[in-house]
Amino acid sequence: MALRTISSALVRTKTRRSVKIYYVTQRRYLSSALFMTGDQAKNNYAFLSPVLDFDTKFQNISQLERNVQLRGIPVNVHSLKRMWDFQEGIRMTRNKIDQRRSEITKSIKELQKSDDQVARSEVEKLMLLSQKLRHEYKVVTAALWDIEGKVVPKCLSIPNVLHDRTPDSVEEEIYRFMESTGRVQELSHIDIGSSIGVLKCIGPLCCYLKNEAVEFERKSIKFFVDRLKDENFVQFSNPDFVKSIVVEGNGLDHEDPFSTFILEADSSDVSEKNSPNRLHLVGGSSLGPFCSYFSKQIGTHPLPIKLFAHGRQYKPSPIQTKGSLLNSCQASAVQLFVGLPNCVATENAFIDRVLAFLISAYQEFGFHFRVIYQPAEKLASWESLKASFQMYSSHLQSYVEVGNVSVCGEYISKRLLMYYQVPDSSSVDFFRIVTGTVISVPEVLACVLEDPRNVVDGKLILPSNIKS
Template structure:
């Protein structure tokens, strides 16, 4: 069979399908046996040609999908251009605490308060894993329950997501599970991955769906464990809980109409800032530069909190507007509602006034990345006697416990 250029494959498949249908229609009713036999042979030849072309088309579509995934989203015109160092401070909240004593980092505090065990975890699982113990378990649960409770008050629906997803969903969300230095754990001999963020399974919850405009925005607050390879990570920031392979996180996610995504991005940032300010943390919000956006993000704001024991600001959350980058790949659209009073000359009939379906915009933001907030709490609220004061908003979720105190030896 003659080789067909790639750009003509789809048209040729459609042509052969039409011919096959025409042959099938000709075979209806009474026919001379010789005519019927000729049509049977023609149909057989068309079927064989279609099988070959359709297999080629599937392979071509897969290659096209991979090529498309290498193209990042466009960027907001106000995004600073350059690397991470070009990012601009949007807001700064609070001040660095002045300590009148020699401070400790969270790693030392955690050991002295018997809150976690990295040595046993290294033997059981490997480096960058940990056991949380005693009050640290209560603190993790408190952070998760507090975040879900506060965000739910803003109209977000709580979710607990799957933590294993298909590789194709990871890719459609803008991540590359099999790229060099990937952060994604792929499961051997399967098409599945461990999630690095609940953004992925929440993004996929309405995959290949057409939603009603009246249902928008859809707002979710999702709890999950997250798994990251941290490929290439090194340095002092890897000490303790700052950079680990497994952690708990509460993630916010919004599906909305395109013209409203900037507004909902502002709401997500405000929720994040209100949460961390209520804990008494000192932090700054950064409008991240183009070189640090990642493939899906049209615009991204990171929040970096002061961690006195580590003597640095550390990222504790981000909020991204991904516009229609993910929804196009995931096949998530909405059908605009018909106008309340259609024009007098509007034609009656199916779909009148509703117009074509449109792709949604998606946004995501971190409410709580548990280990890094534990770092912030231990280091910022440590006392001279080695104890740590629990921020007031978390105390109801810890059975009223307000201080972590050293254990008697």
């Protein structure tokens, strides 16, 4: 019997410390975990400094404006550019002061080689000027840190560039296998599963799989794992937890309790509670742990790096009044992660190959499905393109995503400093990343239960291709 449960109760770790898993909580509105100003770095360790290539992003302001409009993001890019330019103007002022201080220090050293009165008098003047510039440098630096703390986090929310294949507003279907029954299923998958003894829902956050549903979960995962291994993907073992810096590096809001489950030590230590870099429960079969491994590293392995992990995915879902396998808080899933050289043509060619491979695998899996390119408004900020694998819910009369392939280019690798060694060169470059959930079992099982072709004489019938 497989358990699906998320609780807001205290959980004991191996070190006997208590942690709280927050499902709904208030935001703290703290600063960025990914970027820290100089004064913040005095109290918190800065693991890395992301590449802030916003000068490049703001070069084509009309393209950026179109990007955020298509995504439906309420960002005034012109105002953001003005703030960035103002910040960089202050940085330039500070750099000029620092350069002037260096020139004065050099002049003082030269004058101190002479013992005449004029030289000593000039040294005194320059020393006074140096002290004045030192004070100005401190004042300008404090002002710069204050502005950076407001401007950079806003700039970090700028989304990834859109891929040429991403539709503007309407989804684009690129493949369909078989057809749905077309009949309306009055009962939900929970009702059907409970009646045939394969599901037991206790509440919106707790659901048990039983009997044939457990076998379906186990064999479905094995089916796709075997196909990935046939394609020379290497299995990876990931932790279930990541730090806030990785969550934000992935383009998510690390303070949003509806983005990830946030863990906090059961401690009265105020500094720990106010730490900008907390633990998040995301599951080993998700993007975050892969990024944790490769962040701040220079990869020396031949590209592409093709990895996968299977296990759990954890993600808060909107509060439900009734239990459901759709949008469940945790799922058994398979996640792939691919690191590619920084070449758009290579990336596009790999997208075609991985889509062809997954379409073939889903065909062999044996259920009706379709593949669509999601429009810009349905993409996460880190995604430039998303191919969604969907099955039909006869109860909801709509398609449900059961897997996906997402393209994010250099967006994440620049934020988390994920490099690779360029072959036959001493230089390094940023990975281009393709990732995705190959299968999320709860959504698949929900659609399978609602299709009357899969439930015969009160029993869930497993496809012949996954029985072995």
